[in-house]
Amino acid sequence: MNDADPDFADMTLDELRIALAPEIAASAIFDGWNETALLAAADMAGADPDIAKLAFPDKPLGGRAMDMIEAWIASVDQKMEAAWPQDRLAELKIRERIRTLIAFRLEAVTDVDEAVRRAMSIMAMPQHAPRSLQLGWRSADLMWRLAGDTATDYNHYTKRTILAGIYSATLAVFVNDDSEGKAKTYEFLDRRIDGVMKFEKAKAKLTKRNVELPSLTRFLGRLRYPSR
Incomplete structure (x- = not known):
C-alpha cells in the first residue's frame, strides 16, 4: 500500500x-x-x-507483546468512540448502551478471535496482571463515559469494576464459541447484563430504604447515652 x-x-x-x-x-x-x-x-x-x-x-518478559496488545485495545477504543458517541447512545436505555458498546467490541475482533485468545494468555501472565487490569479499567471507563455515566462516588469505581469483569468474562466465552454468529457469547452477555441490572435495582431500593429509615447506630447510641 x-x-x-x-x-x-x-x-x-x-x-x-x-x-x-x-x-x-x-x-x-x-x-x-x-x-x-x-x-x-x-x-x-x-x-x-x-x-x-x-x-x-x-522488551524483556513479554513487554513488547503487551505494548502491541495495548495498542490494539486502544485502536478498538478509538473505533468504538467514533462509531458510538454519547449523543448517539443517548437514544438508548442504559442497558442497551452498555450492550451495544460491548457488542461493537466483539464484532470488531470477530475475524481475529485467535489473536484475542493469544492476547488473553499473555495478559494472564503474573508479570502482566497489573497492566492488564489497568487496560480493562480504561476500556470500561470509556464505555461508561460514552454511556453518559457521571458518578463520582464509590459507584464510579464499582460500575467500572463490574463492567470490566463482564467484558473479560464475555471474551473468555467468545474465544471458545463455535456457535453460529457467536450466539452463545451474546446469550452469555445478555445474562450477565441482566444480572447486573437486577443487582443495581436491588441496591437502589436498599439505598433508598436506608435513607428513609432512622440510623440504627444513632438509635442505639441514644439508648446507651440518653440526651439530657
Whole structure:
C-alpha cells in the first residue's frame, strides 16, 4: 500500500502504534504477538519495518507483546468512540448502551478471535496482571463515559469494576464459541447484563430504604447515652 507510506512517515510513534495494531492482530493469529507479526504487519501496511520496530522495541518478559496488545485495545477504543458517541447512545436505555458498546467490541475482533485468545494468555501472565487490569479499567471507563455515566462516588469505581469483569468474562466465552454468529457469547452477555441490572435495582431500593429509615447506630447510641 505505497499510497499509505507518506501518512506513516508523518505519524508520531504513538500514532503509528495505533495504526499498525489491527494489522499486527491479523498476523498474530498465525505468528503470535511477536516480532514476526510486527514485521508482517508493517509489510502489509506499507510502513518502514525499522520504524515499526522503533515503535514497538523489544522488551524483556513479554513487554513488547503487551505494548502491541495495548495498542490494539486502544485502536478498538478509538473505533468504538467514533462509531458510538454519547449523543448517539443517548437514544438508548442504559442497558442497551452498555450492550451495544460491548457488542461493537466483539464484532470488531470477530475475524481475529485467535489473536484475542493469544492476547488473553499473555495478559494472564503474573508479570502482566497489573497492566492488564489497568487496560480493562480504561476500556470500561470509556464505555461508561460514552454511556453518559457521571458518578463520582464509590459507584464510579464499582460500575467500572463490574463492567470490566463482564467484558473479560464475555471474551473468555467468545474465544471458545463455535456457535453460529457467536450466539452463545451474546446469550452469555445478555445474562450477565441482566444480572447486573437486577443487582443495581436491588441496591437502589436498599439505598433508598436506608435513607428513609432512622440510623440504627444513632438509635442505639441514644439508648446507651440518653440526651439530657
